[in-house]
Amino acid sequence: MFNLNFLVALPILYLIYLISLAIYRIWFHPLSGFPGPKAAAVSEYWEGWWNIWPHKGGCLFELERLHKIHGGAVRMGPNEIHVSDPRYYHELYRLGSKYYKDPEMHKVLGAPSSTVAETDPILHKVRRSALEQLFSRQSILKLESMLIGKIERWSNKLEENFKAGKPVAMEFALKSLTMDMVTTFSFGQEFGAVEDPEFMSIPVRLFRNYLMSLHIIKAFPFVKLLQKLPYFIAKHISPSVEMGRYLEELSSDHIDTFVKKWNNGDKPSFPTVLGRLLTPNEEKGFQVPSKQGIKDEVITLVSAGNDTTGITSMVGLFQILKNQKIHDRLLAELKTILPNVDSIAPYQELEKLPYLTACIKESLRYASAAASRTPRLVPPGGIYLPDGRFVPAGTRIGMAIYLIHYNPDLFQNPNTFDPERWLKDPTEIALQNKFLVPFSKGSRACLGINLAHMELYTIMAYLIRRHDLRIHNTTDKDMEWWDMVIPEFKGTFKAWTSLRAE
């Protein structure tokens, strides 16, 4: 009898608790003065509602809509504010900032011993400083001939496809190229993604699927446990788990091969992530990580550096091909330093080309490959937003790069791909430069910025110079995207990729 009463009372008590919590969160919580949907004030799952089901990758666009109604700060969770006011961007994301990443949010993402996932500011500094020199401009310049070699082989593959009468899915072709670039830089040896006839190798598909599953993992962290199930069960539950295991083994093999060669004095002729990790530095307090630590670092670097660069070049390329004037002007400029189809020019010369530079900047803005917010925690003592509103300590707060790049007060006609905006009035350009933030800013800004730039310049320059590219059956509608941590495009951008005669 007692048990029965207890069993009936329990759900009722729980319901009362939930209702009280909802009332507190909506009307009495310190963030209750911020506008936003009631559902967001009540539950973290508001984000999942927009990103997972019944909508897909839509939270970013819903935030855009809410900011239009409510202004620069919107409550998007019981303890989270989203800000779109650009005056606050360089306060939130700056060097020496006391806004740290939220461990609760990042612990679900895995690879705990990597620079990307480290939330403790002191440990992060140690990890990051171990890699900083490797990613410096001087070091990245040494990758130039390796990168160009990859582009040449890839360019031959594009031509083979053309001769075989097959248009190429450019997202996968470009991601295969960036995959081979970043894996060679990481492991001293590529994954061979460009060799796949459809450019759909397992690593390329896997990283894309992994990033896209992050919304689900964030909302339902137990999904991560699938990876802990015995392989023979897990592979029947999810193809991603099966591919994940394959990738683990592939990475493990690459690490073993590298270590063996390294210990025998057989070292790559260019800087590599593994080479860096295997070199201790007592002065800086840097020790060689465990094998798991090495794997975490390298896999997250590949993940951070592959899709982002692939997507930026693909989006830029589509826009350039769509607009004959932009394409022809760029080609004419490239011919000034690449007179023949197979000419090579030093990267430092490519960087000096004003129109190519304008096209790269505009691609970074327009693609906004890391579009959504990267939240931080408000430091002790709380902060004041530019409009004077107070946000208490411990609140999660973030700003989406996409909303900065598509803010019409900063970039006129933001929905138009317009390289010209980077060549006009110097005052306007200075403001735009300040708010061109595809790599974020501050202590947690992208470590791979120099590598990403070198990839974007070389890919764009040699691709446009060598190939007479034609868009095949692709419209603006195909290039619309869902925000799945990285953009997932609604259609496929295909192109004919014949080599130019001259």
Ligand code: HEM
């Ligand atoms: C166009 C290409 C790229 C874009 C748009 C991009 C964007 C970003 C952004 C916005 C962040 C900050 C994330 C945050 O605040 O949590 C970031 C971090 C990072 N990126 Fe990139 N990235 C690109 C290419 C690369 C490449 C090529 C690499 C290396 C192979 C790389 C490695 C990293 C790493 C290691 C971090 C974490 C830095 C830290 O937490 O200290 N990225 N990236």
